[in-house]
Amino acid sequence: MPGPMMRAIGVDLGSVRIGVAFAPADAAVAVPYEVLERSGTRARDHEALAGMVAEVAAEVVVIGLPTSLDGSEGPSAAAARAEAGEIAAALDVPVVLHDERYTTVTAERILADQGVRGPARRKVVDKVAAAVILQSWLDARD
Template sequence: MSGAPGPMMRAVGVDLGSVRIGVAIAPADAAVAVPYEVLERSGERARDHEALAGMVADVGAEVVVIGLPTSLDGGEGPAAVGVRAEAGEIAAALDVPVVLHDERYTTVSAERILSEQGLRGPARRKVIDKVAAAVILQSWLDARD
């Protein structure tokens, strides 16, 4: 059957923020990403990466997809350079592959989703990061088809 998607794998999506890390998951038997958790930054990246590694192990992920903040023209600025560096540190702390995926428009998409659900203010801030992670992961899943 031509055009069939590749084998499904359990994946974790990550939206690296300066204050919070959004985490989403996609079970191996589903092609849909779902928001999972928001990890508040501790001020120590090694501790944050250890917490993320625990989540990856807990869900039995086979791959971690980290959003790469590129500019609208596809270029990479300081934010992308920082994410690439941190993704390397995360990869060193994990036993599964780490891939970077273009995250252009993910925050806009996540904001639209939450707006449609009527979430405002503090309620929105509590979930926006994991919703953004789900948008990143869903985009990666869709690109694999």
């Protein structure tokens, strides 16, 4: 039995950019939403993310957790967990972590299939990866 539908934001935390995706409550499909360039200050980045959450009235934020292919967690997963905690403290909605194995590869493949190349791909791959993370979370709820 599927869980209740809710407006959700998906987040792909990168060191240079943060990809953001959105899924409205009345749709079971995640769509790329925004790419947030890192400002150099995490608090400022989290403030910008909070603004997006408010803008779409999101009820949950799903952050990608980078695990190894065998499912184990390394330094990047620990960093994502730590930043997710900071983001959770800055928001009034629940923040959940979701396995993001293969998401960037999947996003790259989607863009390649659509003929998006080079600089154009680099500008959107992060929000497409966020959409892949969010879609995976949505699908896992069914």
